[in-house]
Amino acid sequence: MDNWYLIYSKSQQEQRAQQHLANQGFESFAPQITVKKIRAGKTVQLTEPLFPRYIFLKCPQTPNLSTIRSTRGVAGLVRFGDKLATVPSSLINHLLKNQLELQQQMPVQPFQPGDKLEILNGPFANLNAVFQQADGEQRSIILLNFLGQQLQLSLENKDLSKPA
Numbered sequence: 001m002d003n004w005y006l007i008y009s010k011s012q013q014e015q016r017a018q019q020h021l022a023n024q025g026f027e028s029f030a031p032q033i034t035v036k037k038i039r040a041g042k043t044v045q046l047t048e049p050l051f052p053r054y055i056f057l058k059c060p061q062t063p064n065l066s067t068i069r070s071t072r073g074v075a076g077l078v079r080f081g082d083k084l085a086t087v088p089s090s091l092i093n094h095l096l097k098n099q100l101e102l103q104q105q106m107p108v109q110p111f112q113p114g115d116k117l118e119i120l121n122g123p124f125a126n127l128n129a130v131f132q133q134a135d136g137e138q139r140s141i142i143l144l145n146f147l148g149q150q151l152q153l154s155l156e157n158k159d160l161s162k163p164a
Helices: 012-025 063-070 088-100
Strands: 004-011 027-030 034-041 041-050 053-057 075-079 116-119 128-134 139-148 151-156
Touching: 012 027, 012 053, 012 075, 027 088, 034 075, 041 139, 053 088, 116 139
Parallel strands: none
Antiparallel strands: 004 053, 004 075, 027 053, 034 041, 116 128, 128 139, 139 151
């Protein structure tokens, strides 16, 4: 019967460690979650480890510790005294089953580059524009021809619609 052990990885090297463990024939699991963060003033969605620096490793009852410790990206095995930390299979099965729920769906952008749009509200209401790119989750950058000039504006998505 195989056991699940807990590995402590080097900082931000969970994927590297998992890849090198897989190359050696080990099965590992590091649950991930999608989170919203602000980068450069914009909200972005990132996928990151649910348990940073921790990897679950499935291997025979007595793993070859030197092989695992010398794997690239691995800092060591988690221990309690001189006993290796084991993780119940029921917990791993629960995490594996719920991995899809942890990976939250990214919101769908309502417009695609080049879409013709109508401005619904504001000083440019009832004018037509062209969608250029998303500006975060709630806003869009559009191109508008106004008085013979092409303007680039950022408007809230609720103030834009595709003409029927």
